[in-house]
Amino acid sequence: MDKQEKIVCAAIQFRPYICEHDGFGDKTELNGCSYDEIRSSFAYEYLCVTGSSKDEKEGFITSKNRFVDAKEAMKIAVEENQIEAIRKVFDAIPNFHDKGIDSHEFGEAANAAIDIRDEYLARELKPEDLY
Numbered sequence: 001m002d003k004q005e006k007i008v009c010a011a012i013q014f015r016p017y018i019c020e021h022d023g024f025g026d027k028t029e030l031n032g033c034s035y036d037e038i039r040s041s042f043a044y045e046y047l048c049v050t051g052s053s054k055d056e057k058e059g060f061i062t063s064k065n066r067f068v069d070a071k072e073a074m075k076i077a078v079e080e081n082q083i084e085a086i087r088k089v090f091d092a093i094p095n096f097h098d099k100g101i102d103s104h105e106f107g108e109a110a111n112a113a114i115d116i117r118d119e120y121l122a123r124e125l126k127p128e129d130l131y
Contacts, residue, residue, distance in 0.1 A: 006063045007077045010127040012038050013067050014048070014056040031061050034127045060125065070124030078121055083129055086120060089113040 011031040028047070032038040035058055060073040068076065077083050093109045120129075 004063070005066070005076055006080045007068075007073050007082055007125070007130060008061045008063055009130075010034055010038065011059055011061045011067055012044070012056060013059060027055065029061060029067050033131065060127075070126070074121060074123065074125035074129075077125055077130065078117060083120055085129075086113070086117050089116050 009031045010033065011029045012035060013027050013029045015027050030038050030041065030044050030047075032041065038044055057067075057069065059067050059069045062068055062073075062076065078086065081087050090113050093113060
């Protein structure tokens with residue numbers, strides 16, 4: 001995971017219906033703010049024709065133009081401080097950003113913040129976590 005890489009938006013990766021019948025096997029990604037928005041787009045409907053496709057995966061596009069699954073996306077988003085709920089908790093701790101997470105002088109406030117971060121890391125990223 002590259003520290004400069006950030007999550008940009010939700011994406012759905014799939015092999016378009018038209019490619020299956022034209023001999024193309026390439027997968028493509030469509031992106032948007034949410035999976036519902038992507039699935040209701042004209043591009044998705046046109047590429048899938050029947051409303052479904054093979055090998056469909058929900059995930060995210062990064063600033064390095066990589067498609068990542070929701071678990072890896074969560075790791076990137078947490079590392080890059082993109083989750084507002086986590087950021088708010090850590091920002092509320094005075095001098096936290098100057099001393100870092102390894103400082104032992106923050107006590108219970110830091111422990112609570114770390115617990116929240118760990119709860120997020122234990123699950124997959126959802127598009128609404130970013131907005």
